[in-house]
Amino acid sequence: MRILLVEDNRTLADGLASILRGSGYAVDLVADGTSAEAVAAAEIYDLVILDLNLPEMDGLDVLRAMRARQNRAAVMILTARGAPEERVRGLDLGADDYMIKPFDVSEFEARIRVLLRRHSGLRSSLVTYGAVTFDLTSRTFRGESGPIDIPAREVALLELLFLRAGKVVSKEAIMRSLTGFDEDLSANAIEQYVSRLRKRLNAHGLTVKTARGIGYYLERLATPA
Incomplete structure (x- = not known):
């Protein structure tokens, strides 16, 4: 399974990438919205983990561009923007999950498993x-x-x-x-x-x-x- 991690906080990004790679996933890491949009258009991913407060291009604009191209990768928004209207907007634009920082790592891993299972068309683990x-x-x-x-x-x-x-x-x-x-x-x-x-x-x-x-x-x- 291949994951694109879009996060501009380098410490957090490196930590999450290490956790994901330790679980056997292939992980690509980018730190700004413009790069995220370009990479998502050029490569095939099972899951995109997407921050919203990104340099150069907002995460919601990245998501909007992905879905406009019919990109079917599962998307988890991982952000500090937790207002109800932000969650609704993200989900309406095509996100599959919305998780607020700070977060529990075990829950984060569990949600990833659920998204990847759904992406593979599976009901059971x-x-x-x-x-x-x-x-x-x-x-x-x-x-x-x-x-x-x-x-x-x-x-x-x-x-x-x-x-x-x-x-x-x-x-x-x-x-x-x-x-x-x-x-x-x-x-x-x-x-x-x-x-x-x-x-x-x-x-x-x-x-x-x-x-x-x-x-x-x-x-x-x-x-x-």
């Missing part, structure tokens, strides 16, 4: 495919015999494949979802992650198939390895 269940709250995978130990970057890749189980996910989509614009992920690195995931999943009746020249998809094995 538990998603099952074959004999494996993915818990979006803890971002963990579990087989019939117990938890499946998977490193963070591979968790992010498997989450992407899991939420689109049976459908091909392009290499470009994988790169966008797993990295921010200041990171680099090679095709060889993705192949290594896929290879390691296959070894971990085979015992649980799943595998990652290659759609040659396009990408990868998750599939059930006829007989578990």
Whole structure:
């Protein structure tokens, strides 16, 4: 999952980015409204976390521009502007959630999980495919015999494949979802992650198939390895 964080308070921005990356999300960080509007137009995000009091361009104008372009990313407004009329205006312009500073970090994380779950079209935080269940709250995978130990970057890749189980996910989509614009992920690195995931999943009746020249998809094995 890829998140755009728009916040001009550097200390707060770095802290939130660290929390989000620690949960396995790819995070891009910008500090002014003009940059936010440009980046949101050029890149694909699952979620935009948007301050309102921004240099150069107000956050509501950024939101208005996003929705005018039919940008369907989930948007959480995170701001000190808490007057009822401000909340109503933000929600009417297309925000999916509105959170007031100061805020509780645990609640912030919970709201992000809800928004990303809705963005993926899911009603429950538990998603099952074959004999494996993915818990979006803890971002963990579990087989019939117990938890499946998977490193963070591979968790992010498997989450992407899991939420689109049976459908091909392009290499470009994988790169966008797993990295921010200041990171680099090679095709060889993705192949290594896929290879390691296959070894971990085979015992649980799943595998990652290659759609040659396009990408990868998750599939059930006829007989578990």
